[in-house]
Amino acid sequence: MRKHLFAAAALCASAVMAHADALDDVMAAGVMKVGTETAFAPFDFIDAGTHTGLNMDVFTEIGKDMGVEIEWITLDWTGVLPGLEAGRFDVVAGPATITAERMKRYRFSSPIAEATVALLACAKCDIETPEDIAGKAIGGATGTAQLAQLQEFAATLDTPPTSISEYVSFNESYADIASGRIEAVANSLPNIAFVASQRPEVFKVVKPAFGTPTYFGYPGRIEPEYASLMDKIDEILLAMKADGRMAELQEKWFGTTFDMPDYITEPNI
Template sequence: MSKRSTLKWLLAGGVAAAAAFAGTARADLLADVKAAGVLTLATDMQYMPFDFYKDNRHQGFDKDYFEEIGKALGVRVRFLDLPWTGTLPGLEARRFDLVAAPVIVTRERKQRYRFTLPIADATVAFLKRANDGRIARPEDVAGKAIGSQRGTSQLAQMKAYADTLSPKPAIHEYVDLNQAYADLANGRLAAVAGGLPNIAAVAKERKNVFEVVMPPFGQQTYYAFLGRKDEDSASLIQAIDDATRAMREDGRFATLQKRWFGMEMAVPAEDFEPAL
């Protein structure tokens, strides 16, 4: 669904549906999804390698992963393309079933939302220009202009890391990472902070332009998807986790990781206590 169509849906039928749901006690979101035959997901299509457009087609890990989830649940999967800043408010307003944009699992977020099992390592690292010899290690961004996506854990970790450096870097916040990558390529930024799978995919796609700065500077973290904390969402999250465990056992999960991240990533197979 296009961003314009998504916004029309949210302003018309989506808002009406949210109002109807607000006045109705709901006990089982999984049953509702199966009855409708559709699992509705919100994501930001500017987040390679998870969700992005190439050749006018939605591609990425999330698309392939949720195709498998849809088969397991016996439903069709519909993606809504929204800016990241609109996903969490839309979830809480019941405009869709799940946020399919990958989110870093934190203690604070676990208090407010219900997470699926992790799907990727989200440790934060810097992306730099491939020909920039000034930056060999993360600490070399001291005194330089760096950026990340607004409203994300990666931005928060980057700010915390920047506070340990002298001189402090100049922080720039972006609505989506594509804008940050453009400024990095044009020399307006010295580095962009992002989850390791994201920036590794960008560096792989544009290996003559970008390079990952190793080692990562962030704390060990993981990407997962999230739903509402209310009890009616528990059934849907449990069904997704069960399907994910089956994918891990038969190798489909590792195949998807290698296809989109370039490597298999160890992630917790059960609930865990986040480092952040």
């Protein structure tokens, strides 16, 4: 009986060791599975039925440099990080705002864009500064750092917003601005600048940004066996920053570039 138990334990230990390095597994399979949502333009979105955006371009470069294919797995944002934890994919394209709380649960890549929170408002409404959301119906996306900062900012106003609606995707909130159900939504400055540029007759960016300076990164698993994979992704991202590929992609999708640290060790939020 004891021999069988030792044999079973040894077999389990061998299985764990055989899959103890995520980079080795990805390279052996020739495929890296990447989870994301497709309602977060210009990072990931659907254009004329095709998945496109900054993340597609960045991970195309990562795949080329690693010599692997990229397999995309898309779902609502509320399911993306749980999907990562459940092992449905190797890394998240997301991206996600790098926060102190999230860094306790995930290993973040080198930043790929600024993530400071600002407001997208209806073009003809009277919201000209962030403080003008007082008494207005506004929105944010469930489970996002942008929503958390919006709620904190709203609590500082003498007159709070009449409501803060939560949305599964930002596209739903943009549709509600266009239809007049809400007057503004909080999202990162790069995202809303892109949206406003596409439909300036419907949307406008409210300046200045009200959020704390923050950055977007790609979340990965924090367990030691995933360190090699995240190290490789960082190596490629830093190379892209150094050789100008990242700046070219930022200019393509945001119309501007960002000064970013190589790593975030102490987030501002």
